[in-house]
Amino acid sequence: MVFRRSLKKAIQKGLEKTASEFSECTPRIVDRFYYGAYDIKPQHLVIWFLFETDSDLDEARSTGLCDRITSAAVANLISAGYPKESFTRTNNDVNTSKIKILNGTEEQTQRLMDAISYSCARVSFTSKEDIDRKANGDYHLYFK
Numbered sequence: 001m002v003f004r005r006s007l008k009k010a011i012q013k014g015l016e017k018t019a020s021e022f023s024e025c026t027p028r029i030v031d032r033f034y035y036g037a038y039d040i041k042p043q044h045l046v047i048w049f050l051f052e053t054d055s056d057l058d059e060a061r062s063t064g065l066c067d068r069i070t071s072a073a074v075a076n077l078i079s080a081g082y083p084k085e086s087f088t089r090t091n092n093d094v095n096t097s098k099i100k101i102l103n104g105t106e107e108q109t110q111r112l113m114d115a116i117s118y119s120c121a122r123v124s125f126t127s128k129e130d131i132d133r134k135a136n137g138d139y140h141l142y143f144k
Helices: 001-019 052-061 065-079 107-118 130-136
Strands: 029-035 048-049 122-127
Touching: 001 029, 001 065, 048 052, 048 065, 048 130, 052 065, 052 122, 052 130, 065 122, 122 130
Parallel strands: 048 122
Antiparallel strands: 029 048
């Protein structure tokens, strides 16, 4: 339980610092949160930063803001005591060469296979607009 509390503190401290560092940027981060079974294995952490609209998210991606937020979040979590190796992609030696998503593109298949065969903590982005559109504003339903 001590390990879990220390990880939770590191996450909270790292995300608070990251949010503070980007508080004056536009487009603006309007929310952030995290979840996962990080107490079982620190690699099982997902961090989400939310922008207000889809166009804000598109702008953040195209200007490199999402990349800068990701780098800062990882650095701040590590600085706060989160295990560095949690952010290193490790191959689980799953042979995925014969797997194809039915009616999926090659890129979609590759992204799914990477998620399955590589394990690491992740920083992701979405918009409140997308959550409203797809899940009527319900975060739990959207991220289910």
